[in-house]
Structure formats: C-alpha cells, structure tokens
Amino acid sequence: MRGEHCVAGATILSVISVILLIFAHIGQVSSGALVKSIYMAEVNVAAYGNGFQGGTNTSASGMYDTSTTDLMGTFKGLRQYYRFGMYNACGYQKDGGGICNTSAFAYPMEPLGGMIGDVPAKFRKQTVDIIPTSTFKDNSYNHGMTRAGTGLIFVGSCGAALALIFGVIKLRLTFFIASICASVGAFLLMLGAALWTAVIAKDAWLQNVKVQHGYKLGIYVTAGPSLYLVWVAFAFTSLSCLPYVIACCTYRK
Template identity: 65%
Template sequence: MRGEHCIMGATIMSAIAIILLVFAHIGQIASGALVNSIHMMEVNVASYGNGYQGANNKSAGGLYDSKNDQLGTGKGLRQYYRYGLYNACAYQKDGSGICNSSTFAYPAEPLSQILADTPSKFQTETNNVIKNIKPEPTFGDDGYNHAMTRGGSALIFVGSVLAAAALIFGVIKLRISFLAAAICSGAGAFLLMIGAALWTAVIAKDNFVNTVKVRSGASLGINVYAGPSLYLTWVAFALVTLSCAPYVIACCTYRK
C-alpha cells in the first residue's frame, strides 16, 4: 500500500504540473481573450511617448499605431509587447492586438522588435536613447536576449515533455515504469528549472531599463515585467521535483 499511496501523490502533483505547463505553453499563441494575458515577459511602452519627448524635445505625434497593422512594418508602436514560448503579440490599451507567426522557441528581441514597429522618423532617436544608456542595459542587446530566451523556451518544452512522460509511466503498475517515471520527472524538473532560470535572468537584467530617466528628468517610459507563464513554470518545476521522490519510493517498494 505504501507504493500505491506514493504513486497517487506523485500522479496528482504531476497532473497539476502538466496543467500549469499547458497554460504556460499556450500564452501568446493568439491575441484572444483566453491567452492574451498569459506571457513570459511584457515590455510596456505605453509611456514611451512622454519619454521620447523629454529626451529629444520633439513631439511624439504619430509614434503609436491605433489600427493593429501588421507587426514589423513601421506603422507605429503598440502599448504592450508580450512574449510567449512560441510567439509574440502586441496590444493596444483597449485590449485588441495582433501576433507574429508562431515559431518554436520564439526568441525575444525587444529592442529590434520595437524598432521594427517604430515609424522611420522616430527610429534613430529611439535607438540612440537606448544605446546611450550607461551602463548599457541588456535590453538593447539582441544577441543576449535571443540566445537566452530561445534556449530557455526550448528547455521548458523538453522539460514539459519529460514531465508528461513521467505522468504516463507513473500510471503503469510496473517497477520498471516507476523507475522510468522517476528518471523522467528528475530530468524534466532539471530542464524546467534551467529554462525558467534563463528567462528570469533575462527579465531581471532587462528591467534595468525601468529605472532610466531622460534628460528632462522624466522616466524613459519603457518597462519590462515578468508574466504569469514564468510563475506557472516555476510552480510546475516545484511540483515535478516533488513527484520524483514518490516514484523512487514506489519503484523500491512495489512488488510486481
């Protein structure tokens, strides 16, 4: 009975972890109401117009797009840019938005993606005001952001697959299956931890831009925040980690 109880507990924890990971994975696959608030990272540029005016003493009229035009066409900034594991979407204040095409392990490159939406007459000043921040923030380092977020997303995907495999193996009442479940849950937890840590590091470094002031003394108006998907991944990691020990105990005590 000890093995049965261990498996019941491990199965419940694994199942909850998979449900949380499913929500983390579907964030930003579209701009609909179900998934538009689920994201790994948000870049809020709603106040950048004021920061632009303070930094350059020029009007920011025309800086923002209000028609949800295709992203990357220089038609104007959106107020919120949200990044998921497979996609990025941009939203207006009214909640309407548009997304890029889906890509496995979508890389977050906030500066280049913002510049791609910035109308041409604002691009040089926008690039310069960010590049001239001292010390230079990683927010403007596309290579760093690309590598870290793409690697993190790929690891979270593989970790999620292993966590699901652990759940499947765990319901097969064989000692070898319990061993496989323990191995999968241990490896899955490790990969989820590394993937979530990579995203956490990116957000922690990029949000230095939140504190930047322009020469007028006003805030730059670009703010980076962690999203619900990141927290869901960390909770799932904890649950998958906790499920590993019961699988090991079941493997050692189950008699069939």
C-alpha cells in the same frame, strides 16, 4: 509509506504540473481572449512617448499605432504593450486589441528589435540613441537566452508528461522510469525558467533610466504568468520524484 499511496501522490503532482505547463506553453499563440493574458514577458512602452518627448524635445505625435489590424514590423507605429510567449510575440493596444506575429518554435524575445520594427522611421534613430547601452539593446543576447530557455522548458515539459504516463503503469520498472523522467524534467524546467528570469531581470533595469529634465524613459519589462507557471510546475515535478522512487522500491501487486 505504501507504494500505492506514493503512486497516487506522485500522479496528482504530475497531473498538476502538466496542466500548468500546458497553460504556460499556449500563451501568446494568438491574441484571443484565452491566451492574450498568458505570456513569459511583457515590454510596456505606453509611457515611452512621454519619455521620448521629454528627452529629445521632439513631439511624439504619430509614434503609436492605433490600429489592431496592422502587422507588426511594418513601421506603422508602436503598440502599447509587447508580450512574448514561447512560440510567438503579440502587440496590444490599451483597449486589449492586438495582433501577433507568425508562430515559431522557441520564438525569441528581442524587445528592441520589436520596437524598432514598429516605430515610424522619423523616430527610429532617436529611439536607438535615447535607450542606453544595456542587455535590452543586445538582441543577440536576448535572442539566444530566451530561445535556449524555451527549448529547455519544452524538453522539461516532455519529461514531466512522460513521468505522468509511465507513472500510471503499475510496474516497478515504469515507476523507476517515471522517477528519472521527473528528475530530468524538473532540472530542465529549472534551467529554462532561470534563463528567462535572468533575461527579464537584466532588461527590467531600464525602468530606472531617466532622460533629460527628470523624465523616466518609460519602458518597463516584467515577467508574465507563463514564467510563474513554469516555476510552480518545476516545484510540483520535483516533489513527484521522491514518491516515484519510493513506489519503485516498495510497490507490490
């Protein structure tokens, strides 16, 4: 295969990867229409009120906040959905309205912390007690794993972007650098996505929990589009490595 063809193929793969990663990164930076449906993980607590009521024989009236302007973490009531991106977390109502926290680099996912920060005081102790011991309740585990995962994804994304930049400079040395950047980037993207996947898989166990009288607890943790975008970007970045190596060895001006 000619070096020129390899360069073209690798460039196309890198462009696709970088575009996917851009969308993965912008998820939940705000509650705007473009980004509110892009997230790494979602905690759906819309049915938790029924589970709480069935498990404690206590009315769940007043548990949820119906406002879209109340700040998160002010004990005004639970949102229906909590979505976590790499740089922020947002809470949403069923009608799609929502509000976000202040953005921060490698924003940690702490699902129980988010719930406890919103649930009114009269429901707080019972909420902590009714949720069984699990990784969902381990804020330090969720915090550390997701922050590390986001950090790895960020560096891996930089590697993919550098591979694209060096790959368009038609020199054998730059093709070699591009292949290194793509290889390292793909490896870090894989590690970061794997950490997020592991956390979500463990936290998702909560969907099987039942309380008294056979009621489900009503807390569901699922992976979001951002995580799938990162996995696909990892695949495209990995595929770009070999063409860059071939171009490095065979390219002639």
